Amino acid sequence: MSLRRRLLRLYTALDARYGPQDWWPARSRFEVAVGAVLTQHTAWAGVARAIGNLRAARRLAPRRLCRLSLPRLGRLIRPAGTWRLKARRLRALAVFFLERAGGRLERLREAPLEALRAELLAVRGIGPETADAILLYALDRPVFVADGYTRRVLSRHRMVPADIRYEALRRYLETHLPGDPALFNELHALLVAVAKSHCRARPRCEGCPLRFDLRGLRPRG
Numbered sequence: 001m002s003l004r005r006r007l008l009r010l011y012t013a014l015d016a017r018y019g020p021q022d023w024w025p026a027r028s029r030f031e032v033a034v035g036a037v038l039t040q041h042t043a044w045a046g047v048a049r050a051i052g053n054l055r056a057a058r059r060l061a062p063r064r065l066c067r068l069s070l071p072r073l074g075r076l077i078r079p080a081g082t083w084r085l086k087a088r089r090l091r092a093l094a095v096f097f098l099e100r101a102g103g104r105l106e107r108l109r110e111a112p113l114e115a116l117r118a119e120l121l122a123v124r125g126i127g128p129e130t131a132d133a134i135l136l137y138a139l140d141r142p143v144f145v146a147d148g149y150t151r152r153v154l155s156r157h158r159m160v161p162a163d164i165r166y167e168a169l170r171r172y173l174e175t176h177l178p179g180d181p182a183l184f185n186e187l188h189a190l191l192v193a194v195a196k197s198h199c200r201a202r203p204r205c206e207g208c209p210l211r212f213d214l215r216g217l218r219p220r221g
Helices: 003-018 029-038 044-056 062-066 070-080 083-101 113-121 128-138 148-156 166-176 181-197
Strands: none
Touching (some): 003 181, 029 044, 029 083, 029 128, 044 070, 070 083, 083 113, 128 181, 148 166
16 A cells, blocks of 8 residues: 555544544634744643733734733743743744735745745744744645654554654655645644544554554564
């Protein structure tokens, strides 16, 4: 069976179990980008509270956010943790969007993808996973967010090594899947769902919708 067909079978099984995930929950492209920064090393509940604070203060736009002092911005996003660091990162990202697109993120949807990704990675505090989340979820670009949940599920299904690096996993997925942002969006979200419910650090294989894919695979070790 080809890798593409196998990956799509996993997607079909996950979709049948969990249904549409409707990622990313946000009211604007910039809000998605803000969430991608705030969710670094923290749970979504705190991110949601921080975004709620920014929305209540009417600061969920690049220019309005940049008008905040860093201490004031930090107080608003405190629920997301490491607020001093994230305030600086959000300011840098907002400045990037202002300078690159006049604050209008939709202007970046047709920009050359590799060059745009490199520009995002040059922004202070924006690593590969955050950049790819912005590209996929805020800008609808065909970039797979190859996070730790994805690596855990696919490595346990013997599709990739357990120690595969982020960029190698991203290229693997983008090579073996149709280049469809909607598919990337939904499959990533579904892999996160199954990783949290079944493919945990200590796996709970009973009842997992992907258990069928493990049949015939030899145990490691």
